[in-house]
Amino acid sequence: MNLRRIFPPRVVAVWLVIYVALLLLPTVQGITGFPLYNLIFLYLVFFWITQATSWNILSGYSGYFSFGQAAFYGGGMYTTTILGSRYDWDLLPTLPVAALVGAGIAFLTGLLVFRLRKLSGEIFALFTLAVALGIGALVQNWRVLDGGRGIVLGQLDYPDLLGDTTEMLYYLGLTLAVIALLAAYVVQRSRFGAGLFAIRDDEKVAEAIGVPTFRYKMLIFTVSGALAAASGGLHAVQVGFISTDVGFGLRVAVFVILMSVVGGRRHWFGPLLGAVLIQTVTDRMAGAGYAEANQIVLAAVLIAATLFLRGGISARLVERPLPPVLGFVLGFVGTFVAGYPAITAAAWGMAVGLVVLFVPDRFLPQRRSWTRGGSAPGGDGDGSGAGTDDGIEDGHRIEGDEVIEPSDPASPTKETGR
Amino acid sequence: MSTTQTSTALLSCHGLVKTFGGLHAVDGVDFDLYEGEIRGLVGPNGSGKSTMINVLSGHLTLDDGQIRLDGVATERLQPHRIAELGMARTYQIPRPFGTLTVRENVEVAAHFGASEPQPDDVHDEAQRWLEFVGLAGVADELPDTITLHQRKLLELGRALATRPRVLFLDEVLAGLNPRELAHGIDLVRRIGSLGVSIVVVEHLMRVILDLCEHLTVLNFGKVIAQGEPEACLREDAVVKAYLGDAHA
Amino acid sequence: MTVLLQTLATGVALAGLYSIFAIGLSLGWGLLHTINFAHFSFVLLSAYVTYELSATGGWDPLTTIVVTVPLGALLGLGLQLFVTTFKIDVFGTLIVTFGLFLMFEAGMAMQWSADLRRIPAELNPYFTSALVIGPIRVSMLLAISTVMALVTCLGVWWLLQHTATGRGIRAFVQEPEMAAAFGVNYRSLALVIAGIGGATAGLTGTVLGMYLSLTPTIIEVWIAVVFAVVLLGGLANPIGVMGSAFVIGMVESVTRQFADPALARLAALVVLIIALVFRPEGLFKRLVEEARE
Ligand SMILES: Nc1ncnc2c1ncn2[C@@H]1O[C@H](COP(=O)(O)OP(=O)(O)O)[C@@H](O)[C@H]1O
C-alpha cells in the first residue's frame, strides 16, 4: 500500500494541528474560563459527526440509503445503559461491547437484505426503517431490556485522567469522531472505496468488473453499525434517561440524513460539514426557542439540497475552497469581536461562508486561481483540507505549475462538469 | 461441432439453456472459444446473443449446461469470481459509473478485474487503457458529458482494464458513423493482437467479415450454423433466419 | 368459538383501517413513482381538521369528510405537480416527501402544540358505540372505516381495470413511450391518481381523528405498519392491499387476543421482515408490471 498517497503529509499535518488544538481546548477552558457550554456544544458536534459519518460510509458511499440509523445508535445506547446501570460496568468497556452489538445488528440485517438480489434502494430504505422500529418495539415490550418505562443511567466509572463528565464526554466524543472520520477517509481513498462507489453507481456492472459486492456491502454495513453503536453508547451518558423514544425514534435518522445530504454524500468530510453546520444552527434556534421553526427550516434545506445540490456543500467547496473559508473567518471574527458568544459567531460565520459559497461563478472571476490557490496557503480549517485534498488525487500530474493561469479558456468548462 | 477439440478451448460451453418463463432464450448451445481467437456471434434480434453473454458473465443463472473457463467450472460462480478468472464484457447500451469521471471508471476496473496479473500501479494502468482506446483527452470528464461513441470506447477501456483473457463485445460498434466504425474495428483488432480472445456480437456483416475467422449463428436460442463466415452466411438456415422463408 | 370470531372481527376491522390508509401510498408508489412519506402528514392534518371542526365547530365528526377529502385531494395534487415540475425520481421523492413530513410535523406542533387532542366522547358517537352482532362486538368507527375501505379499494380497482383513465395509466407505467405515442396524456392522468390518493388520505384522517388522541408525532407509529401493508400488497394493487391489510390485521388481532397486546405492532413488523426476506416482491402481485430494464 502506498501510504504517502493515502496520507499526504500536508493533509496529515493540517488535520493533526486541528486535532491537537481540540485536544487542548478543555485545558484552555480550565485556564481562561470561557463558557463551559462550548465544550458541551462541541461534544454534540462530535457526536453528530460520528453518527453522520457512520451513516454516510454506508449510505453515501454504497448508495444504500438507510432510514435505520436508530437500530445501531439505539442498540449501542441500550447496551451501555444496561451494562452500566444493571451490571455496574465501567463506561469504557461498555463501548466496545456496544460496537459489537451494533455490528451484530448490522451484520444480521445485512445478511437478510443483501441476500436478496431484487431488493431495490427504496425497499432497502424502508426495510432498515422497519428493523429500527421493530427493535424499538422489542425493547419497549421486553422487560429484560426496558419494558416501556425507560432506564435512568447513573454515574459510570471511568479513568480519572479524563476529568469531569463534560470533559470526559468531550475527549471520548472527539476520539470517536476521529475514528469515524479516519475510517471514512481511508475507505474513500482505497480499493474498497472504489468498489463501493461502483456499487453506488451500478451494482451489476460493479459485480461484472470483479467487485465482490456482497462482501463489500456486508463489511461497510457492519463497520457503520459498529461506529454508530459505540457513539450511541457514549451518548447514553449525556442523555441520562434512556427510553425507546430517545433510542429508536426517527430523530437520529432524520439528522444523519439531513447532515449528510447537505454536507455531501460523496466525500468523507461532507457529513462533517453537515454536522457542524446543522448542529450549530439547531443549537442557536433551539436556544432562542424556535425548535419548530428550526425543524421547518432544516426540512426545507433537506428538500432544496436534494433537488438542487446533488453533491452537497462539499462538492462545491472542493471546487472552490478559499472564498467561503475566508467568508467564514471574516463573519466569525466580526461577530465575535462585536461581543457575541462564540457559537453565535460561528453561526454567522457559516452564514457568510455559505452565501459566498453559492455566489454564482460568473461573479467570481479567475476561478482556477482560486481553486489551485486553495491548496497553497494551507493555513486554516476545513477549507484548506479540502483544497489540498483535491490536489492530491491529481497532484503528481498537475504539479502546481498551472497555478497562475487565471484566463485559461479551458478551465470553466472543465470544472463545471462536477 | 468442435467437440473433439474441447480440451484445448479456453472457453468451452456445453448444452447451455436459459429460459424466461416459457421462452427458451438460449436453448442448448454448445460453444468453444480458443486462445487468441476473434469470434463473431450473430443472429437476428431476440435470438439470444445478449442472453448468452449474460449467462456467461454470471449475470443470469444458467438453467442447464456447463461452462469451463480454462478448465474451471463457472456456471455456479458469482459474476465477480468470473471476472477474477479473466472474463470481461461490455454492455449493448453503455453503463458507465455515472458519478465517476472517465478516468475513475477505468481505475475502478483496474483495481478489480482479473486476479492476475495484478497491476503495479492502478493509476498508470488506467492511463494506459485510456490512451489505448483514445479517451485520455476526456479522462476527467463525467460520462454524461461525452459522446455516445466515447461512451462505447469507455465500455471498452473499462473492460480492458480488468485484464481479461476472454472479452465479450455486445454491439460496441453499432450506431457509429463510418469513421468511428473504422477506428472501432482497428481497435478490436489491436485488442486481439494483445492475445485476448474476443467474442464480437454485431449486426453489421461487414464488421463481422472484417474481423472474424469464425462465426456462430444463433436463431431462437439455438446454434444454426458455425464455422467460416462466408460459408455460414450461405447456409439455408441462416438465410431463412435473416430474410424469412420466402427468400430461401 | 366466540373468541375466534371476535378475533376475526377485530382483524377485519383493523384490515379496513390499514387498507384505507395504505391504498393512496400504494397507488402513488406503483403508478406515479412517488413514495409519499407526506401521505402520513396529509392523514394527520386531516385528522386535526376533523378534530377542530367537531370539537370546536360542533360538526358531526363523520360529516367533516366534506372538508378533509377535498383537502387531501388538493394536497395530493399539489405534491404531484411539485414532483413533475422538478422531475424527481423515485428515490428523490422518498427524501423530499420525508422533508415535507418533517415540515408538516413541526407546523402542526406549532398550531396544535404537543398536547393530546381528542374529540369529546359526547360529540363522537361513532367511537363510543359498538356494532354488536350476536356475541361479537366491533367498534362502530372501525366498522364504518371497513366499509369505507371496501368501497374505496373496489372503486380504485374498478377505475384501474375498467375505465379509460385506468387503462391509460397502466399502459403508461408498462410502456411509457408506446403509451405516449398512442396519445396517453400522462400528466393529467397522474393528477387524477394523485388526487384520488390524496382524497383517501383525507378519509383516513377523519377516521383517525375520531379514533386517536392526536399529537403531532402520533402518526410515526403508523409508518412501519402501513408501509408493511403497501409492500406486501404488491404496488398499486387494491385487492392486494386489502389482502395484505387482512394478513397484518389478523396477525395483530391474534397477538392481542392470545399473547401480549403490546406485542401486536411488533408482530406486524416481524411479518413484514419475514415476508420481505422470502418474497421481496410482496405477497401479492403488482397490478402493473413495469417494463424490463
Ligand atoms: N430478463 C429477461 N426477461 C424475460 N425475457 C428476456 C429477458 N432478457 C431477454 N429476454 C428475451 O429473450 C430473448 C433473447 O433476447 P436477447 O438475448 O436480448 O436477444 P439478442 O441480444 O440476440 O437481440 C428475447 O425474446 C427477449 O425478449
Ligand SMILES: [Mg+2]
Ligand atoms: Mg442484444
